[in-house]
Amino acid sequence: MxxxxxxxxxxxxxxxxxxxxxxxxxxxxxxxxxxxxxxxxxxxxxxxxxxxxxxxxxxxxxxxxxxxxxxxxxxxxxxxxxxxxxxxxxxxxxxxxxxxxxxxxRALTPPFEIADDIEVDENTRLKYRFIDLRRPRMQRALKLRHEVTHIMWDFLTAKGFTQVETPILIKSTPEGARDYVVPSRIHPGEFYALPQSPQQLKQLLMVSGLERYFQIARCFRDEDLRADRQPEHTQLDFEMSFVHQDDVMAIVEELYSRIVHETVPDGTISAPFVRLTYAESMDRFGTDKPDLRFGMELSTVTEIAARSDARVFQSVASSGGSIRGFIAPGCGNYGRRQTDELTEFAKQSGAQGLVFIALDESAESIEKLEDDHIKSPLKKFLSVEIVRELATKMGAGPGDLMLIVAGANRLVNTVLSNLRNEMARRLEFVDEKHFAFAWIYDFPLFDWDEDLKKWEPAHHVFSSPKPEHMQYLDTDPGKVLANLFDLVCNGSEMGSGSIRIHDRDLQARMFSIIGYTEDQISERFGQLLTAFSYGAPPHGGMGLGLDRLVAILVGEQAIREVIAFPKTQSAVDPLFEAPSPITDQQLEELHVRVVMPRS
RNA sequence: GGUCCCGUGGUGUAGCGGCCUAACACGCCUCCCUGUCAAGGAGGAGAUCGGCAGUUCAAAUCUGCUCGGGAUCGCCA
Structure with missing residues (x-):
C-alpha cells in the first residue's frame, strides 16, 4: 500500500x-x-x-x-x-x-476548482467528469447511492428475495417509449432492443416459481430528456408471488423508511405512508404525484364562477371545462410584478391566463367583505357576493390571494399543480428534510387517447383490473379501476407497481381491448401468454426509480447529479463523445446502411 | 416537434451601438514571506466576446440563421 x-x-x-x-x-x-x-x-x-x-x-x-x-x-x-x-x-x-x-x-491545472460551491458550466463539468467527481459533494452522492443499493440488497435478501440478472439484449416491443435498438450481425436486418424495464422477464420468473425476485436494473428509453429523465436509468425492480397490493406496499414502506433513516439520519418521514386514491389526489392536488409537505389544496369553483359576469368563466363552464384554484395565504398584497411572474409561469404550463383575486387584510371577515377589499383584474365582472362565495368555497380569508385557472380539466390540473409547487417554493413552505411519501392507488386501467381514438393502458398492459370492475371491461373501459399504485415523494413519482394479470385469457382480452390483433398479440406477447398457461401464480411488484430516490435524499433537483456519467439534454455523453459514427466496416458487418436526414 | 433562458481569458461574472487598446474576482506564472488553512504582499501572462451572415461610418453590444448547454410543454406503456 x-x-x-x-x-x-x-x-x-x-x-x-x-x-x-x-x-x-x-x-x-x-x-x-x-x-x-x-x-x-x-x-x-x-x-x-x-x-x-x-x-x-x-x-x-x-x-x-x-x-x-x-x-x-x-x-x-x-x-x-x-x-x-x-x-x-x-x-x-x-x-x-x-x-x-x-x-x-504531476497534474495539469484543473479546469475548475475542486470545491462544493462552484458554479461551472455543466458541459465543462461533464467533459471533465473525472475531476468533477473529486468534489466532496459528488463523492457523497455516489457513496449515498451505494449505501442505498446496499440496504436494498440486505433488506430484500433477508426477506427471501433472489436477485436475478435479466438480459440487456431483448426483443423490441413498439408500444410505450421508443426502444434503443442494437443491430444483429448474425441475423441481417434484425435487431435487439434494450429493455425499458424487465417487466415481462420478471413475470416469467414468477411463473418459474422464484416467488420473490429483485434486481437493480438498468432501463433504457429513447425519449426526450429532462432534469429527472435520462436515456438510461436505474430502478429497483422487484416482483412477488402470492401477494395482494397491501403486501407489496408494506415491503416497500419498510424498505424505504429504513433507507431514509439510515442515509439521512436527520430526515423525517411520514409513517405510515399517506394513501390517496388517484381520484382524490387529482381532486385535491391536480396531479397524481402531489407534494404533501404543504397544503394549498385545490378547490373547484366552476359553478360559482360561471354565475359571474366574466365571459372567460362562462364560456369555459358551458364548454364542459372546469374552473379551479387555490389560496396563496397572506399574498393578498402581491404587486403587479409578482402576479405577472405567476401569470408567466402559468402560461409556461399551458394556461391561457391566470385570474387573481386579492383580499385586503383590512377586511374583518369574509362575511364583512366590501368592494374596497377586493383587488382583481376581473373585478368589474365579479360582484362582492360572488367573491364572498368563491372565498368561502376556497377557504380564503382577509389578506389571502386566490389563484384561479379556467380551461379544459386536464390543463387546469396541470397548471394548478405546477403553480402550487411554485407558490410553495416562493413561500418557503418546503421542508427539505422531510420526506412525504404517499401511495396513490386505484388508478384507472385505461386512458382514452383522443388522437388515436382508442384506449391506452394507463400504466402498462399487465396490470389487473379490480375484480368488481371486470363487468365494465368491454362496455365502459374508462370506468375500470386497476390494482395499480404509485409511490410518490415530495412531488416526484418514485415508482409504480401493480398486481399483475396472471390469467392467460384475461391478459389476452386486455391486449385486444387496446386494439392489438391476434397476430400482434402472439408475435409480441406469445411467450408470456404461453407461460401463463402453465401455472402462473398471482403476482405483483414494482419498479422504483433509484436515481430519483437518491436525488431526493441528497436534495438535488437533477438526477444527473447522482449519476456518475450522465448524458446531456441532447442525450450526448460529452466525456466520451457518444454517440459517434462507426466505421464502414462495422456498418457492413451489421448489414446497416445510414440514411442521413435531409437538412 | 414547440416555447423560454444562457453562451465574453482556465472558472464565474461585468460591459448591451462609438468612451472596449474588453473590466472585476478566483485560478495560473514569477518573486518575497516560519503558522497558514478561501493565507498574505509585489509583479506578470492570458479572451477579438460560441460560429456564420447581415444592418451600420462604427457591433461583444442590433437582426437572421446556426451550434452548444439548461428549463419546460408535447412525449416518457
Missing part, C-alpha cells in the same frame, strides 16, 4: 505516531520557509507541514507542488500550535509534520 492512514482519520489520539498518507494536493500555502499542504483523499483533508528544520529535501520539493498533484507523504502526527487549530476540519486539531515527500504523479 502507498498509505497506511487515510487523510481524514488522524485525531489527537494519533499524536506522536508516524504515518504515511497519499492523496491529491488540495491546496498549497507557501510561507517561504514554512509550507502547508491540504492533502485530500476520499476520507477528507489533512494539513501537512513542511518545515526545513525537519527535512530540508522534503521542504524543497514541496515548494514545487501544484494543485491536484498526487503525492505520498510520510511524517509524524503532531498537535497543532495552540490557537492554530482548525475547528472546521475533522482533522483540525492535528497536522502531519512531513519528513518524506514522493511525487507519484
Amino acid at each position: 502507498y498509505k497506511d492512514t487515510n487523510c481524514g482519520e488522524p485525531r489527537e489520539s494519533a499524536v506522536g505516531s508516524q504515518i504515511t498518507v497519499a492523496g491529491w494536493v488540495h491546496r498549497r500555502r507557501d510561507h517561504g520557509n514554512l509550507i502547508f499542504i491540504d492533502l485530500r483523499d476520499r476520507s477528507g483533508l489533512l494539513q501537512i507541514v513542511f518545515n526545513p528544520e525537519y527535512s530540508q529535501t522534503a521542504h524543497d520539493l514541496a515548494g514545487s507542488l501544484r494543485s491536484e498533484w498526487v503525492v505520498q507523504i510520510t511524517g509524524k502526527v503532531v498537535r497543532r500550535l495552540p490557537g492554530a487549530e482548525n475547528p472546521d476540519l475533522p482533522t483540525g486539531a492535528v497536522e502531519l509534520s512531513a519528513t518524506d515527500l514522493v511525487v507519484l504523479n
Whole structure:
C-alpha cells in the first residue's frame, strides 16, 4: 500500500505516531520557509507541514507542488500550535509534520476548482467528469447511492428475495417509449432492443416459481430528456408471488423508511405512508404525484364562477371545462410584478391566463367583505357576493390571494399543480428534510387517447383490473379501476407497481381491448401468454426509480447529479463523445446502411 | 416537434451601438514571506466576446440563421 492512514482519520489520539498518507494536493500555502499542504483523499483533508528544520529535501520539493498533484507523504502526527487549530476540519486539531515527500504523479491545472460551491458550466463539468467527481459533494452522492443499493440488497435478501440478472439484449416491443435498438450481425436486418424495464422477464420468473425476485436494473428509453429523465436509468425492480397490493406496499414502506433513516439520519418521514386514491389526489392536488409537505389544496369553483359576469368563466363552464384554484395565504398584497411572474409561469404550463383575486387584510371577515377589499383584474365582472362565495368555497380569508385557472380539466390540473409547487417554493413552505411519501392507488386501467381514438393502458398492459370492475371491461373501459399504485415523494413519482394479470385469457382480452390483433398479440406477447398457461401464480411488484430516490435524499433537483456519467439534454455523453459514427466496416458487418436526414 | 433562458481569458461574472487598446474576482506564472488553512504582499501572462451572415461610418453590444448547454410543454406503456 502507498498509505497506511487515510487523510481524514488522524485525531489527537494519533499524536506522536508516524504515518504515511497519499492523496491529491488540495491546496498549497507557501510561507517561504514554512509550507502547508491540504492533502485530500476520499476520507477528507489533512494539513501537512513542511518545515526545513525537519527535512530540508522534503521542504524543497514541496515548494514545487501544484494543485491536484498526487503525492505520498510520510511524517509524524503532531498537535497543532495552540490557537492554530482548525475547528472546521475533522482533522483540525492535528497536522502531519512531513519528513518524506514522493511525487507519484504531476497534474495539469484543473479546469475548475475542486470545491462544493462552484458554479461551472455543466458541459465543462461533464467533459471533465473525472475531476468533477473529486468534489466532496459528488463523492457523497455516489457513496449515498451505494449505501442505498446496499440496504436494498440486505433488506430484500433477508426477506427471501433472489436477485436475478435479466438480459440487456431483448426483443423490441413498439408500444410505450421508443426502444434503443442494437443491430444483429448474425441475423441481417434484425435487431435487439434494450429493455425499458424487465417487466415481462420478471413475470416469467414468477411463473418459474422464484416467488420473490429483485434486481437493480438498468432501463433504457429513447425519449426526450429532462432534469429527472435520462436515456438510461436505474430502478429497483422487484416482483412477488402470492401477494395482494397491501403486501407489496408494506415491503416497500419498510424498505424505504429504513433507507431514509439510515442515509439521512436527520430526515423525517411520514409513517405510515399517506394513501390517496388517484381520484382524490387529482381532486385535491391536480396531479397524481402531489407534494404533501404543504397544503394549498385545490378547490373547484366552476359553478360559482360561471354565475359571474366574466365571459372567460362562462364560456369555459358551458364548454364542459372546469374552473379551479387555490389560496396563496397572506399574498393578498402581491404587486403587479409578482402576479405577472405567476401569470408567466402559468402560461409556461399551458394556461391561457391566470385570474387573481386579492383580499385586503383590512377586511374583518369574509362575511364583512366590501368592494374596497377586493383587488382583481376581473373585478368589474365579479360582484362582492360572488367573491364572498368563491372565498368561502376556497377557504380564503382577509389578506389571502386566490389563484384561479379556467380551461379544459386536464390543463387546469396541470397548471394548478405546477403553480402550487411554485407558490410553495416562493413561500418557503418546503421542508427539505422531510420526506412525504404517499401511495396513490386505484388508478384507472385505461386512458382514452383522443388522437388515436382508442384506449391506452394507463400504466402498462399487465396490470389487473379490480375484480368488481371486470363487468365494465368491454362496455365502459374508462370506468375500470386497476390494482395499480404509485409511490410518490415530495412531488416526484418514485415508482409504480401493480398486481399483475396472471390469467392467460384475461391478459389476452386486455391486449385486444387496446386494439392489438391476434397476430400482434402472439408475435409480441406469445411467450408470456404461453407461460401463463402453465401455472402462473398471482403476482405483483414494482419498479422504483433509484436515481430519483437518491436525488431526493441528497436534495438535488437533477438526477444527473447522482449519476456518475450522465448524458446531456441532447442525450450526448460529452466525456466520451457518444454517440459517434462507426466505421464502414462495422456498418457492413451489421448489414446497416445510414440514411442521413435531409437538412 | 414547440416555447423560454444562457453562451465574453482556465472558472464565474461585468460591459448591451462609438468612451472596449474588453473590466472585476478566483485560478495560473514569477518573486518575497516560519503558522497558514478561501493565507498574505509585489509583479506578470492570458479572451477579438460560441460560429456564420447581415444592418451600420462604427457591433461583444442590433437582426437572421446556426451550434452548444439548461428549463419546460408535447412525449416518457
